[in-house]
Amino acid sequence: MLAGLIFATEDAEDRSGTLAATLPFGGMTLLEYQVRLLIGAGAGQIMVAVARVTPALLGAVARAGKRGVPVDIVRSAEEAALKAHPLSRVLVLADSLVTTDPVMDRMAAEGAEALLVTTDPNSPAAIERLDMRDCWAGIARVPAHHLGAIARMPDDWDFQSALLRAAVEARAEHVQLTQTWERGGHMVDRSAERLASRSNAVLAALTERRTTWADRWIFTRLARLVLPKLVERNIPAIALAALGSLFGIGGLAAMAFDVDGGGLVAALLATALFATGGAMAALRGEDRRADLFEGLIGFLAAAAVLIAGWRESVSEWTATGAVLAVAAVLLHALSERSGARHRRWWGSPSAYLLILTPFAFADWLATGLGVIATYSFVTLVAAVETTREKA
Structure with a gap:
């Protein structure tokens, strides 16, 4: 079992009397964001080590506890040792740590105890500092029995430092903090102003979850521009879903009435809204909602392609458009079912919409449908080959 231990004892640098863990971050508090990371890494129990309890902290813990994993406040190593399962591995997060899912996934992996470290003291x-070479970089994976050992120490020992020393003495593996992780937003900061800036960096990293070329170079860039402003104003993801649905339904209706170019533009706007909503949901740990946004993009693209094929067949009195549209949708669905990890150049629902739009404006729908059908076929072949290589 994996448990989480978050330290929340230090005050903010620029807000007197406010715990740094309760500072705003990404539309929630920093503590709630840390809980989200731990749940995403697989933690089934989370403890928050505190020196004092404030109303803001209680509120943050209460909201974090609604994610389906118990979140308990502990005031000492003794309390933590009593609450933690004796056979659990404990993933420790330093006070005021900001990090991202890839770092958490690496540190939560199976194995002996480990410390995330950096060789740069600045x-x-x-x-x-752990030794002459490495400094602790804010995450540790330790066995639960270390908590019991620290609980038996004199009270004047600092809980966090003692836990680190126990891991060092046990020859914990040193995992080096990479430049990619640091650029992605891994840091420790107790300033509200700097945390707000760092929040934008983490938001940008979260938009990279969608990897194909259309998402990375167009929809991800749009999400990166607007997401910080939406989070700052606490716009709910459901609002983006509603607005995106409005554009999507309008676009499909326009296509059904033979306004293909305008309808596809509206569908692209809906895709951008859904992509932004998915990134926002991912930030807040709402994985099911993030998956729902991805599903909406796929449904919208499939509906747009099928309507385009139907309109082309009706206007030309031939089955060519409909056959190409159905083939494109089915071939892409099969490539998704393969389970292979997407490559940058592979087809995606948003890519098909982008490709089809200029053909619609040029009144070459049949050609555009042929292009995306071929593209989806090539994507399926690549996905099958990738699956065979892994086997």
Whole structure:
């Protein structure tokens, strides 16, 4: 079992009397964001180590506890040792740590105890020196029995430092913090102003979850521009879903009435809104909602392609458009079912919409449908070959 232990004892640098863990971050508090990361890494129990309890902290813990994993406040190593399962592995997050899912996934992996470290003592992630070479970078994976050992120490020991020393003495593996992780937003900071800036960097990293070329170069860039402003104003993801649905339904209706170019433009706007909503849901740990946004993009693209094929067949009195549209949708569905990890150049629902739009404006729908059908076939072949290589 994996448990999480978050330290929340330090005050914010620029807000007197406010715990850094309760500072705003990404439309929630920093503590709630850390809980989201731990749940995403597989933690089945989370403890928050505190020196004092404030109303803001209680509110953050209560909201974090609604994610389906118990979140308990502990005031000492003794309380933590009592609450943690004796056979669990404990993923420890330093006070005021900001990080991202790839770092958490690496540190939550099976194996012996480990410490995330950096060799740069001036790094914003460097917290405490471990030896002549490495500084702790804010995450540790330790066995639960270390908590019991620290609980038996004199009270004047610092909980966090003692836990680190126990891991060092046990020869914990040192996992080096990479430049990619640091650029993605891994750091420790107790300033509300800097956390707001860092929140934007983490938001940008979250938009990279969609990897194909159309998403990376167009929809991801749009999401990166507007997402910080939406989060700052606490716009709910459901609002983006509603607006995207409005554009999507309008676009499909326009296509059904033979306004193909305008309808596809509306569908692209809906796709951009759904992509932004998915990134926002991912930030807040709402994985099911993020998957729903992805499903909406896929449904919208399939409906647009099928309507385009139907309109082409009706206007030309031939089955060519309909056959090409059905083939494109089925071939892409099969490539998704393969389970292969997407490559940058592979086809995606948003890519098909982008490709089809200029053909619609040029009144060459049959040609555009042929192009995306061929593209989806090539994507399926690549996905099958990738699956065979893994087997």
